[in-house]
Amino acid sequence: MRSDAQRNRGRILDAAEEVFARRGAAASTEEVARLAGVAIGTVFRHFPTKDELLAAILKRLLARLAEDAAGLGGADGLHTFFRRSVAQAAAKRTVVDLVGVSVPAALGQLDDAVGELLRQAQDAGTVRRDVRPPEVMALLVSVCQGAVHGGWDAELQDRTLAVIFAGLAG
Known part of the structure; x- marks a missing residue:
């Protein structure tokens, strides 16, 4: 090009x-x-088409999330990723609004990066061993949707994430 x-x-x-x-x-x-x-x-x-434009935006945003996740690590990497993702969700409504757009390769990259953060958190003892990537992704998507559509303030975000982190730790 x-x-x-x-x-x-x-x-x-x-x-x-x-x-x-x-x-x-x-x-x-x-x-x-x-x-x-x-x-x-x-x-x-x-x-x-507009759908192709929306798919390109989503693919780029997912690639950024995967890059962010890949750049984190250690015991608190997964928690940091959750906090950043939730904080950005309301500002980047597009990600939630475009859930129907399919971009499997970008989703695979994000799954891999989050899976690695989960593995590191489990190795550090900050997340239970029985937690699997699909549960982490379901929690992440849910909490981001809540932040977008629930009109959450910073205090509610912090309390919600604390509950999630406590559940992940067991």
Whole structure:
């Protein structure tokens, strides 16, 4: 891909992430084009349908989450990842709103990174040995949805995470 095309694609994704985070999945691609400073045709050349644009945003966000998880480690890595994910969930509504969009490769990367954080936490004794990655992912998704749709404040987030961490520790 030409460098100007790559720049346009990046600007479109940045703008789309901002627009959809602010207005939800119902936001228009025209608003994305305006914010990105490109013509609507440029948006459609890169992303022929709105669903493809939404999938690209989700894939990029999941890749960032996987990268964040992979950069953490040790006894508190899983807890740190939960805290960061919940704190970002309300600001990045798109992730929750786009749950129906399928991006298996990105989800696999996130599963692997969270699985490694779980293994390290178990090795450090901060998480029970019987906890498995599917339970951790279910808790993460649930608490992020609660943060987005429940209008949680920081105090409620902290209390909710404390309950989850206590349950994981046994």
